[in-house]
Amino acid sequence: DVKEPKAGGVTSKKMHSQVVIIGSGPAGHTAAIYLARANLKPVLFEGFMALGVAAGGQLTTTTDATRNEEKGRTFPLPGIRTPGSSEMKQAALAAIASQCRGNGQRPVPLFEYVNTDKPAAAALKRNTDGDKGLEKVENFPGFPDGIGGSEMMDKFRLQSERFGTTIITETVSKLDLSMRPFKYWREGEEDDETAFETADTIIMATGASAKRMNLPGEEEYWQSGISACAVCDGAVPIFRNKPLAVIGGGDSAAEEATYLTKYASHVYVLVRRGELRASKIMAKRLTAHPKVTVLWHTAAEECKGDGDLLQSLTIRDLQTNETRDLPVNGLFYAIGHEPATNLVKGQIETDSDGYIRTIPGTAQTSIKGVFAAGDVQDKKYRQAITSAGSGCMAALEAERLISEEE
Ligand code: FAD
Numbered sequence: 001d002v003k004e005p006k007a008g009g010v011t012s013k014k015m016h017s018q019v020v021i022i023g024s025g026p027a028g029h030t031a032a033i034y035l036a037r038a039n040l041k042p043v044l045f046e047g048f049m050a051l052g053v054a055a056g057g058q059l060t061t062t063t064d065a066t067r068n069e070e071k072g073r074t075f076p077l078p079g080i081r082t083p084g085s086s087e088m089k090q091a092a093l094a095a096i097a098s099q100c101r102g103n104g105q106r107p108v109p110l111f112e113y114v115n116t117d118k119p120a121a122a123a124l125k126r127n128t129d130g131d132k133g134l135e136k137v138e139n140f141p142g143f144p145d146g147i148g149g150s151e152m153m154d155k156f157r158l159q160s161e162r163f164g165t166t167i168i169t170e171t172v173s174k175l176d177l178s179m180r181p182f183k184y185w186r187e188g189e190e191d192d193e194t195a196f197e198t199a200d201t202i203i204m205a206t207g208a209s210a211k212r213m214n215l216p217g218e219e220e221y222w223q224s225g226i227s228a229c230a231v232c233d234g235a236v237p238i239f240r241n242k243p244l245a246v247i248g249g250g251d252s253a254a255e256e257a258t259y260l261t262k263y264a265s266h267v268y269v270l271v272r273r274g275e276l277r278a279s280k281i282m283a284k285r286l287t288a289h290p291k292v293t294v295l296w297h298t299a300a301e302e303c304k305g306d307g308d309l310l311q312s313l314t315i316r317d318l319q320t321n322e323t324r325d326l327p328v329n330g331l332f333y334a335i336g337h338e339p340a341t342n343l344v345k346g347q348i349e350t351d352s353d354g355y356i357r358t359i360p361g362t363a364q365t366s367i368k369g370v371f372a373a374g375d376v377q378d379k380k381y382r383q384a385i386t387s388a389g390s391g392c393m394a395a396l397e398a399e400r401l402i403s404e405e406e
Pocket of ligand 1: 022023024025026027028045046047055056057058059136137138139140170171172173205206207208209229232233340343373374375376382383384385387
Protein backbone atom coordinates (compact mmCIF):
# COMPACT_ATOMS: atom_id res chain seq x y z
CA ASP A 1 0.00 0.00 0.00
CA VAL A 2 1.27 3.45 -0.87
CA LYS A 3 0.44 6.07 1.74
CA GLU A 4 -0.30 9.58 0.59
CA PRO A 5 1.28 12.03 3.04
CA LYS A 6 -0.69 15.15 3.96
CA ALA A 7 -0.09 18.09 1.68
CA GLY A 8 0.49 21.67 2.81
CA GLY A 9 3.64 21.19 4.89
CA VAL A 10 5.91 24.15 5.52
CA THR A 11 8.37 25.00 2.75
CA SER A 12 11.89 25.73 3.97
CA LYS A 13 13.21 29.23 3.59
CA LYS A 14 16.77 27.84 3.58
CA MET A 15 16.46 25.53 0.60
CA HIS A 16 13.60 23.86 -1.19
CA SER A 17 14.15 21.39 -4.05
CA GLN A 18 11.91 19.45 -6.34
CA VAL A 19 14.02 16.38 -5.72
CA VAL A 20 16.65 15.48 -3.17
CA ILE A 21 18.79 12.38 -3.60
CA ILE A 22 20.37 10.92 -0.49
CA GLY A 23 23.43 8.81 -1.31
CA SER A 24 26.24 8.97 -3.85
CA GLY A 25 26.82 5.44 -5.07
CA PRO A 26 25.89 4.26 -8.57
CA ALA A 27 22.17 4.50 -7.71
CA GLY A 28 22.25 8.10 -6.44
CA HIS A 29 24.42 9.43 -9.25
CA THR A 30 22.47 7.66 -11.99
CA ALA A 31 19.26 9.18 -10.60
CA ALA A 32 21.00 12.58 -10.51
CA ILE A 33 22.17 12.32 -14.13
CA TYR A 34 18.65 11.58 -15.36
CA LEU A 35 17.02 14.28 -13.21
CA ALA A 36 19.61 16.91 -14.05
CA ARG A 37 19.20 16.22 -17.76
CA ALA A 38 15.45 16.61 -17.26
CA ASN A 39 16.16 20.07 -15.81
CA LEU A 40 14.85 19.24 -12.36
CA LYS A 41 17.96 20.64 -10.63
CA PRO A 42 18.48 17.70 -8.29
CA VAL A 43 20.33 18.14 -5.02
CA LEU A 44 22.45 15.14 -4.07
CA PHE A 45 23.78 14.62 -0.56
CA GLU A 46 26.88 12.53 -1.01
CA GLY A 47 27.41 11.96 2.69
CA PHE A 48 30.51 11.90 4.72
CA MET A 49 31.30 8.63 6.44
CA ALA A 50 27.65 7.63 6.53
CA LEU A 51 27.58 4.07 7.79
CA GLY A 52 31.34 3.89 7.56
CA VAL A 53 31.16 4.51 3.81
CA ALA A 54 32.11 7.88 2.41
CA ALA A 55 31.06 9.90 -0.60
CA GLY A 56 31.07 7.77 -3.72
CA GLY A 57 29.70 4.72 -1.99
CA GLN A 58 30.95 1.20 -1.56
CA LEU A 59 33.05 1.17 -4.70
CA THR A 60 35.38 3.81 -3.30
CA THR A 61 36.44 1.26 -0.72
CA THR A 62 37.97 -0.82 -3.49
CA THR A 63 40.83 1.55 -4.20
CA ASP A 64 43.46 2.68 -1.80
CA ALA A 65 44.35 6.20 -0.88
CA THR A 66 47.57 6.61 -2.72
CA ARG A 67 46.00 7.35 -6.06
CA ASN A 68 43.74 9.90 -4.50
CA GLU A 69 46.77 11.46 -2.93
CA GLU A 70 48.53 11.59 -6.28
CA LYS A 71 45.58 13.33 -7.81
CA GLY A 72 45.82 15.89 -5.04
CA ARG A 73 42.30 15.22 -3.93
CA THR A 74 43.15 14.31 -0.40
CA PHE A 75 46.20 13.66 1.65
CA PRO A 76 47.19 11.63 4.63
CA LEU A 77 47.42 13.39 7.94
CA PRO A 78 50.78 12.55 9.45
CA GLY A 79 50.54 10.67 12.68
CA ILE A 80 47.00 9.51 12.16
CA ARG A 81 47.10 5.80 11.74
CA THR A 82 44.33 4.11 13.57
CA PRO A 83 44.28 0.35 13.30
CA GLY A 84 41.15 -0.91 14.97
CA SER A 85 40.31 2.19 16.94
CA SER A 86 37.03 3.49 15.70
CA GLU A 87 37.09 6.60 17.88
CA MET A 88 40.46 7.61 16.52
CA LYS A 89 39.39 6.61 13.05
CA GLN A 90 36.39 8.91 13.25
CA ALA A 91 38.57 11.72 14.57
CA ALA A 92 41.07 11.17 11.76
CA LEU A 93 38.37 11.14 9.14
CA ALA A 94 36.70 14.23 10.54
CA ALA A 95 40.06 15.99 10.46
CA ILE A 96 40.61 14.95 6.86
CA ALA A 97 37.14 16.18 5.94
CA SER A 98 37.61 19.61 7.42
CA GLN A 99 41.09 19.95 5.96
CA CYS A 100 39.78 18.99 2.52
CA ARG A 101 36.88 21.38 2.74
CA GLY A 102 39.27 24.13 3.76
CA ASN A 103 41.20 23.45 0.56
CA GLY A 104 38.07 23.30 -1.54
CA GLN A 105 38.66 19.58 -2.08
CA ARG A 106 36.29 16.69 -1.85
CA PRO A 107 37.09 14.46 1.08
CA VAL A 108 37.82 10.92 0.01
CA PRO A 109 38.50 8.51 2.83
CA LEU A 110 41.94 7.10 3.18
CA PHE A 111 40.82 3.68 4.24
CA GLU A 112 44.04 1.92 3.54
CA TYR A 113 46.19 4.66 4.91
CA VAL A 114 44.14 5.61 7.89
CA ASN A 115 42.95 2.22 8.99
CA THR A 116 46.16 0.30 8.84
CA ASP A 117 49.78 0.84 9.38
CA LYS A 118 50.69 -0.16 5.86
CA PRO A 119 53.08 2.23 4.21
CA ALA A 120 51.56 4.05 1.26
CA ALA A 121 54.22 2.58 -1.05
CA ALA A 122 52.99 -0.94 -0.36
CA ALA A 123 49.45 0.17 -0.96
CA LEU A 124 50.45 1.75 -4.25
CA LYS A 125 52.28 -1.37 -5.31
CA ARG A 126 49.21 -3.48 -4.67
CA ASN A 127 47.04 -1.00 -6.40
CA THR A 128 49.04 -0.93 -9.58
CA ASP A 129 49.99 -4.58 -9.61
CA GLY A 130 47.54 -5.97 -12.12
CA ASP A 131 48.28 -9.52 -11.04
CA LYS A 132 47.08 -9.03 -7.53
CA GLY A 133 44.71 -6.12 -7.55
CA LEU A 134 41.32 -6.59 -5.98
CA GLU A 135 40.32 -3.08 -6.62
CA LYS A 136 39.19 -3.02 -10.22
CA VAL A 137 35.56 -3.15 -11.20
CA GLU A 138 35.56 -5.53 -14.12
CA ASN A 139 31.88 -6.21 -14.62
CA PHE A 140 30.53 -2.74 -15.34
CA PRO A 141 29.88 -2.50 -19.08
CA GLY A 142 31.84 0.13 -20.97
CA PHE A 143 35.18 -0.45 -19.29
CA PRO A 144 36.76 -3.36 -21.18
CA ASP A 145 39.99 -3.12 -19.17
CA GLY A 146 38.25 -2.70 -15.85
CA ILE A 147 38.32 0.49 -13.84
CA GLY A 148 39.25 1.40 -10.28
CA GLY A 149 36.20 1.78 -8.06
CA SER A 150 37.07 5.32 -6.98
CA GLU A 151 37.89 6.32 -10.52
CA MET A 152 34.56 5.00 -11.72
CA MET A 153 32.69 6.90 -9.02
CA ASP A 154 34.63 10.05 -9.93
CA LYS A 155 33.28 9.68 -13.46
CA PHE A 156 29.74 9.21 -12.16
CA ARG A 157 30.16 12.34 -10.08
CA LEU A 158 31.56 14.41 -12.96
CA GLN A 159 28.65 13.36 -15.14
CA SER A 160 26.12 14.34 -12.44
CA GLU A 161 27.79 17.71 -12.04
CA ARG A 162 28.11 18.32 -15.75
CA PHE A 163 24.34 18.34 -16.14
CA GLY A 164 23.77 20.58 -13.15
CA THR A 165 23.36 18.42 -10.05
CA THR A 166 24.14 20.28 -6.83
CA ILE A 167 26.34 17.91 -4.84
CA ILE A 168 26.63 18.51 -1.12
CA THR A 169 29.32 16.66 0.85
CA GLU A 170 27.24 16.27 3.95
CA THR A 171 25.12 13.60 5.54
CA VAL A 172 21.38 13.88 5.94
CA SER A 173 20.71 13.03 9.57
CA LYS A 174 16.95 13.31 9.95
CA LEU A 175 13.91 13.01 7.73
CA ASP A 176 10.26 13.83 8.34
CA LEU A 177 8.13 12.09 5.76
CA SER A 178 4.76 12.80 7.39
CA MET A 179 3.84 15.79 5.21
CA ARG A 180 4.72 17.13 1.80
CA PRO A 181 6.97 18.84 1.10
CA PHE A 182 9.17 16.45 3.06
CA LYS A 183 11.56 17.88 5.65
CA TYR A 184 15.19 16.88 6.15
CA TRP A 185 18.06 18.02 8.34
CA ARG A 186 21.80 18.00 7.75
CA GLU A 187 24.14 16.31 10.22
CA GLY A 188 24.76 18.57 13.20
CA GLU A 189 21.50 20.47 12.73
CA GLU A 190 19.05 17.73 13.61
CA ASP A 191 18.31 19.11 17.10
CA ASP A 192 17.20 22.46 15.73
CA GLU A 193 13.56 22.00 14.73
CA THR A 194 13.72 25.07 12.50
CA ALA A 195 16.89 24.10 10.59
CA PHE A 196 15.13 21.86 8.10
CA GLU A 197 15.19 22.04 4.34
CA THR A 198 12.43 20.68 2.13
CA ALA A 199 11.89 18.57 -0.96
CA ASP A 200 8.86 17.61 -3.05
CA THR A 201 10.30 14.16 -3.68
CA ILE A 202 13.10 12.15 -2.13
CA ILE A 203 15.21 9.36 -3.55
CA MET A 204 16.76 7.12 -0.95
CA ALA A 205 20.01 5.73 -2.38
CA THR A 206 21.86 5.29 0.89
CA GLY A 207 23.25 1.85 0.07
CA ALA A 208 24.27 -0.92 2.40
CA SER A 209 27.42 -2.30 3.91
CA ALA A 210 28.56 -5.85 4.42
CA LYS A 211 28.47 -7.10 7.98
CA ARG A 212 31.90 -7.90 9.29
CA MET A 213 33.09 -10.00 12.19
CA ASN A 214 35.93 -7.83 13.49
CA LEU A 215 38.28 -10.77 13.85
CA PRO A 216 41.90 -10.11 14.72
CA GLY A 217 43.72 -9.53 11.42
CA GLU A 218 40.52 -8.71 9.55
CA GLU A 219 41.24 -5.02 9.16
CA GLU A 220 44.76 -5.71 7.96
CA TYR A 221 43.71 -8.14 5.24
CA TRP A 222 40.39 -6.54 4.26
CA GLN A 223 40.52 -6.36 0.47
CA SER A 224 43.86 -8.15 0.65
CA GLY A 225 42.35 -11.60 0.70
CA ILE A 226 39.14 -10.84 2.59
CA SER A 227 36.03 -9.76 0.75
CA ALA A 228 32.29 -9.70 1.16
CA CYS A 229 31.41 -10.14 -2.50
CA ALA A 230 32.26 -13.35 -4.36
CA VAL A 231 30.73 -12.10 -7.61
CA CYS A 232 32.87 -8.92 -7.45
CA ASP A 233 36.15 -10.46 -6.40
CA GLY A 234 36.03 -14.23 -6.94
CA ALA A 235 37.70 -14.12 -10.34
CA VAL A 236 40.71 -12.02 -9.42
CA PRO A 237 44.11 -13.71 -9.76
CA ILE A 238 44.92 -13.87 -6.03
CA PHE A 239 42.02 -16.30 -5.58
CA ARG A 240 42.44 -18.42 -8.70
CA ASN A 241 43.23 -22.08 -8.05
CA LYS A 242 43.68 -21.30 -4.36
CA PRO A 243 41.88 -22.69 -1.32
CA LEU A 244 39.22 -20.25 -0.13
CA ALA A 245 36.84 -20.06 2.82
CA VAL A 246 33.30 -18.76 3.09
CA ILE A 247 31.68 -17.88 6.40
CA GLY A 248 27.92 -18.19 6.69
CA GLY A 249 25.18 -20.79 6.57
CA GLY A 250 22.35 -19.13 4.68
CA ASP A 251 21.33 -18.94 1.04
CA SER A 252 23.89 -16.29 0.17
CA ALA A 253 26.72 -18.32 1.74
CA ALA A 254 25.66 -21.36 -0.30
CA GLU A 255 25.40 -19.27 -3.43
CA GLU A 256 28.74 -17.50 -2.92
CA ALA A 257 30.56 -20.75 -2.11
CA THR A 258 29.10 -22.51 -5.15
CA TYR A 259 30.08 -19.54 -7.30
CA LEU A 260 33.64 -19.61 -5.97
CA THR A 261 34.12 -23.26 -6.95
CA LYS A 262 34.53 -21.98 -10.53
CA TYR A 263 37.83 -20.37 -9.60
CA ALA A 264 39.09 -21.89 -6.37
CA SER A 265 41.06 -25.09 -5.92
CA HIS A 266 38.82 -25.82 -2.94
CA VAL A 267 36.17 -24.01 -0.92
CA TYR A 268 35.70 -24.50 2.82
CA VAL A 269 32.39 -23.33 4.22
CA LEU A 270 32.55 -22.51 7.92
CA VAL A 271 29.22 -23.07 9.66
CA ARG A 272 28.72 -22.50 13.38
CA ARG A 273 25.81 -24.88 13.63
CA GLY A 274 25.38 -28.46 12.52
CA GLU A 275 23.13 -27.52 9.61
CA LEU A 276 22.71 -24.92 6.90
CA ARG A 277 19.94 -22.33 6.92
CA ALA A 278 20.05 -22.28 3.14
CA SER A 279 17.16 -23.72 1.15
CA LYS A 280 17.27 -27.49 0.73
CA ILE A 281 18.11 -27.39 -2.94
CA MET A 282 20.99 -24.96 -2.49
CA ALA A 283 22.32 -26.80 0.54
CA LYS A 284 22.24 -30.05 -1.41
CA ARG A 285 24.03 -28.57 -4.38
CA LEU A 286 26.67 -27.14 -2.09
CA THR A 287 27.36 -30.21 0.03
CA ALA A 288 27.45 -32.48 -3.03
CA HIS A 289 30.06 -30.35 -4.80
CA PRO A 290 33.41 -32.15 -5.04
CA LYS A 291 35.34 -28.93 -4.43
CA VAL A 292 33.43 -28.03 -1.27
CA THR A 293 34.04 -29.09 2.32
CA VAL A 294 31.59 -27.85 4.91
CA LEU A 295 33.24 -27.49 8.30
CA TRP A 296 30.33 -27.89 10.72
CA HIS A 297 30.39 -26.41 14.24
CA THR A 298 33.32 -24.27 13.19
CA ALA A 299 34.13 -20.64 13.89
CA ALA A 300 36.95 -18.48 12.52
CA GLU A 301 39.02 -16.75 15.18
CA GLU A 302 41.86 -14.98 13.44
CA CYS A 303 43.00 -13.96 9.95
CA LYS A 304 46.70 -14.39 9.33
CA GLY A 305 48.95 -13.42 6.44
CA ASP A 306 52.38 -12.39 5.31
CA GLY A 307 51.82 -8.70 5.93
CA ASP A 308 50.58 -8.26 2.38
CA LEU A 309 47.99 -10.95 1.68
CA LEU A 310 45.91 -13.40 3.69
CA GLN A 311 47.45 -16.85 4.09
CA SER A 312 45.41 -18.71 6.68
CA LEU A 313 42.65 -18.68 9.25
CA THR A 314 42.71 -19.90 12.80
CA ILE A 315 39.52 -21.91 13.22
CA ARG A 316 37.91 -23.47 16.27
CA ASP A 317 35.87 -26.66 16.42
CA LEU A 318 33.05 -25.58 18.70
CA GLN A 319 32.35 -29.15 19.85
CA THR A 320 35.87 -30.16 20.82
CA ASN A 321 37.11 -26.62 21.45
CA GLU A 322 40.27 -27.42 19.49
CA THR A 323 41.86 -24.82 17.26
CA ARG A 324 43.89 -25.27 14.11
CA ASP A 325 45.19 -23.34 11.13
CA LEU A 326 43.31 -23.60 7.86
CA PRO A 327 45.52 -22.48 4.97
CA VAL A 328 43.35 -20.33 2.68
CA ASN A 329 44.19 -17.41 0.43
CA GLY A 330 40.75 -15.94 0.47
CA LEU A 331 37.99 -15.41 2.98
CA PHE A 332 34.51 -14.38 1.89
CA TYR A 333 31.98 -13.15 4.42
CA ALA A 334 28.42 -14.12 3.63
CA ILE A 335 26.84 -13.14 6.91
CA GLY A 336 24.54 -10.48 5.55
CA HIS A 337 24.46 -6.81 4.78
CA GLU A 338 23.22 -3.82 6.72
CA PRO A 339 21.04 -1.52 4.61
CA ALA A 340 21.39 2.16 5.57
CA THR A 341 17.82 2.81 6.62
CA ASN A 342 18.18 4.64 9.95
CA LEU A 343 16.76 7.78 8.36
CA VAL A 344 13.46 6.17 7.46
CA LYS A 345 13.02 3.72 10.34
CA GLY A 346 9.41 3.68 11.49
CA GLN A 347 8.33 5.93 8.63
CA ILE A 348 8.60 3.68 5.64
CA GLU A 349 7.94 -0.01 5.11
CA THR A 350 10.98 -2.26 5.29
CA ASP A 351 11.24 -6.04 5.03
CA SER A 352 12.28 -8.35 7.84
CA ASP A 353 15.96 -7.73 7.07
CA GLY A 354 15.52 -3.95 7.13
CA TYR A 355 15.63 -3.31 3.35
CA ILE A 356 13.28 -0.63 2.05
CA ARG A 357 10.30 -2.21 0.35
CA THR A 358 9.45 -1.01 -3.13
CA ILE A 359 6.50 -2.03 -5.26
CA PRO A 360 7.93 -4.80 -7.48
CA GLY A 361 9.07 -3.47 -10.82
CA THR A 362 9.13 0.13 -9.55
CA ALA A 363 11.16 2.34 -7.20
CA GLN A 364 8.04 3.47 -5.32
CA THR A 365 8.24 3.00 -1.54
CA SER A 366 5.29 2.86 0.86
CA ILE A 367 5.12 6.68 0.86
CA LYS A 368 4.07 8.58 -2.24
CA GLY A 369 6.90 10.84 -3.39
CA VAL A 370 9.63 8.77 -1.74
CA PHE A 371 11.57 6.43 -4.01
CA ALA A 372 14.35 3.98 -3.23
CA ALA A 373 17.16 2.71 -5.42
CA GLY A 374 20.29 0.60 -5.13
CA ASP A 375 21.46 -1.68 -2.35
CA VAL A 376 19.21 -0.07 0.26
CA GLN A 377 16.25 -1.83 -1.38
CA ASP A 378 17.98 -4.82 -2.96
CA LYS A 379 19.28 -7.74 -0.98
CA LYS A 380 19.46 -10.03 -3.95
CA TYR A 381 21.73 -8.61 -6.67
CA ARG A 382 23.76 -5.89 -4.90
CA GLN A 383 25.75 -4.84 -7.97
CA ALA A 384 26.81 -1.47 -9.33
CA ILE A 385 24.92 -2.05 -12.56
CA THR A 386 21.66 -3.06 -10.89
CA SER A 387 21.99 -0.10 -8.52
CA ALA A 388 22.46 2.23 -11.46
CA GLY A 389 19.46 0.66 -13.17
CA SER A 390 17.20 1.19 -10.19
CA GLY A 391 18.55 4.75 -9.83
CA CYS A 392 17.33 5.41 -13.36
CA MET A 393 13.91 3.96 -12.49
CA ALA A 394 13.65 6.16 -9.38
CA ALA A 395 14.54 9.26 -11.40
CA LEU A 396 12.02 8.57 -14.15
CA GLU A 397 9.30 7.90 -11.57
CA ALA A 398 10.12 11.06 -9.61
CA GLU A 399 10.11 13.05 -12.82
CA ARG A 400 6.71 11.64 -13.80
CA LEU A 401 5.21 12.45 -10.39
CA ILE A 402 6.59 16.00 -10.43
CA SER A 403 5.20 16.67 -13.89
CA GLU A 404 1.80 15.17 -12.97
CA GLU A 405 1.60 17.45 -9.98
CA GLU A 406 2.64 20.62 -11.79
P1 FAD B 1 26.46 2.63 -2.11
O1 FAD B 1 27.53 2.39 -3.09
O2 FAD B 1 26.41 1.81 -0.89
O3 FAD B 1 26.51 4.17 -1.74
C1 FAD B 1 25.65 4.72 -0.82
C2 FAD B 1 26.10 6.11 -0.50
O4 FAD B 1 25.17 6.74 0.33
C3 FAD B 1 27.41 6.22 0.26
O5 FAD B 1 28.17 7.22 -0.37
C4 FAD B 1 27.05 6.69 1.64
O6 FAD B 1 28.04 7.45 2.22
C5 FAD B 1 25.83 7.51 1.29
N1 FAD B 1 24.92 7.75 2.39
C6 FAD B 1 24.40 6.80 3.21
N2 FAD B 1 23.60 7.41 4.12
C7 FAD B 1 23.64 8.74 3.83
C8 FAD B 1 23.04 9.88 4.41
N3 FAD B 1 22.24 9.77 5.47
N4 FAD B 1 23.30 11.11 3.90
C9 FAD B 1 24.10 11.24 2.82
N5 FAD B 1 24.68 10.18 2.22
C10 FAD B 1 24.47 8.95 2.73
N6 FAD B 1 29.59 -4.25 -7.64
C11 FAD B 1 29.84 -4.49 -8.94
O7 FAD B 1 28.91 -4.43 -9.76
N7 FAD B 1 31.11 -4.79 -9.37
C12 FAD B 1 32.18 -4.85 -8.54
O8 FAD B 1 33.30 -5.14 -8.94
C13 FAD B 1 31.95 -4.56 -7.17
N8 FAD B 1 32.98 -4.58 -6.29
C14 FAD B 1 32.73 -4.26 -4.99
C15 FAD B 1 33.80 -4.26 -4.11
C16 FAD B 1 33.60 -3.92 -2.78
C17 FAD B 1 34.77 -3.87 -1.86
C18 FAD B 1 32.28 -3.63 -2.32
C19 FAD B 1 32.05 -3.28 -0.88
C20 FAD B 1 31.21 -3.68 -3.19
C21 FAD B 1 31.42 -3.99 -4.52
N9 FAD B 1 30.37 -4.04 -5.43
C22 FAD B 1 30.61 -4.28 -6.76
C23 FAD B 1 28.98 -3.77 -5.01
C24 FAD B 1 28.62 -2.31 -5.33
O9 FAD B 1 29.61 -1.48 -4.78
C25 FAD B 1 27.28 -1.94 -4.75
O10 FAD B 1 26.29 -2.79 -5.26
C26 FAD B 1 26.91 -0.51 -5.13
O11 FAD B 1 27.91 0.39 -4.75
C27 FAD B 1 25.60 -0.10 -4.47
O12 FAD B 1 25.34 1.19 -4.90
P2 FAD B 1 24.34 2.14 -4.12
O13 FAD B 1 24.24 3.35 -4.99
O14 FAD B 1 23.11 1.45 -3.78
O15 FAD B 1 25.00 2.52 -2.75
